[in-house]
Amino acid sequence: MxxxxxxxxxxxxxxxxxxxxxxxxxxxxxxxxxxxxxxxxxxRMPPSTPTQNVLLEAGLLKNKYYDLIDEVEQSWRQGDLSTRAAHQKLGTLVRFFVFESSGRKAQVMTLEDLNQANLHSVADAVEQYYPAEFAAVEQGDLPSSAGIAREVVGTWN
CATH class of the missing domain: 1.20.5 (Single alpha-helices involved in coiled-coils or other helix-helix interfaces)
Incomplete structure (x- = not known):
């Protein structure tokens, strides 16, 4: 109103x-x-216990990757993996080993990134795997490539 x-x-x-x-x-x-x-x-994270033996842990990690490399080689010998797939797996294993042992994200780096990050041993291994990974016709010497992967794992500090 x-x-x-x-x-x-x-x-x-x-x-x-x-x-x-x-x-x-x-x-x-x-x-x-x-x-x-x-x-x-x-x-606050619970305080971590100091590592008693860093060398033991590094040795266990290296043994893990040696076993994985052996598995790739064994699968290739049995015909379960092609030469190309075996080389791809070796390249992946080497990259993940570096990631697990140092925390550096090598698994997502290109070849140029690996060289720029001063991961030359990994870059050299990956560079040797590239022809077998990307060739039009399957090629490559897998036992030699597995040896290169073992060398990278064995000499990594």
């Missing part, structure tokens, strides 16, 4: 709506503060 001058006075709302709106804004601000605090908080 219009007022005296033809204008309608402003509607009055219950005070609960004001408090509810302020409460929602406070909850949103608290949520952002919580997220900020949680992301800034240092997540």
């Amino acid at each position: 219009p007022g005296i001058d033809g204008y309608t006075p402003p509607a009055s709302y219950a005070p609960i709506w004001t408090f509810l709106g302020i409460g929602i804004l406070v909850l949103i601000a608290a949520w952002y503060l919580f997220i900020w605090w949680w992301s800034r908080r240092k997540h």
Whole structure:
């Protein structure tokens, strides 16, 4: 109903709506503060026990990769793997060995990246695998290539 001058006075709302709106804004601000605090908080890892024998762990890792190289060679000899697939697996094994032993992401590096990262022994091995991996006709000497992979694993420090 219009007022005296033809204008309608402003509607009055219950005070609960004001408090509810302020409460929602406070909850949103608290949520952002919580997220900020949680992301800034240092997540404490349990203290790791000092490695008693780093050489033993390195030896176990090398033995693991020697066994994997032997498996690739065995599969190739049995005819389960083609020469191309065997060379691809050797290249992958060498790259993952470097990743597991040093943390360097050699498994995603190109040949040029390997050379720029001073991973020359790995780069040389991968470069020798490329012709067998990408040739139109299957070629390559897998026992020799497996020996190269063993040499990279054996001489890695």
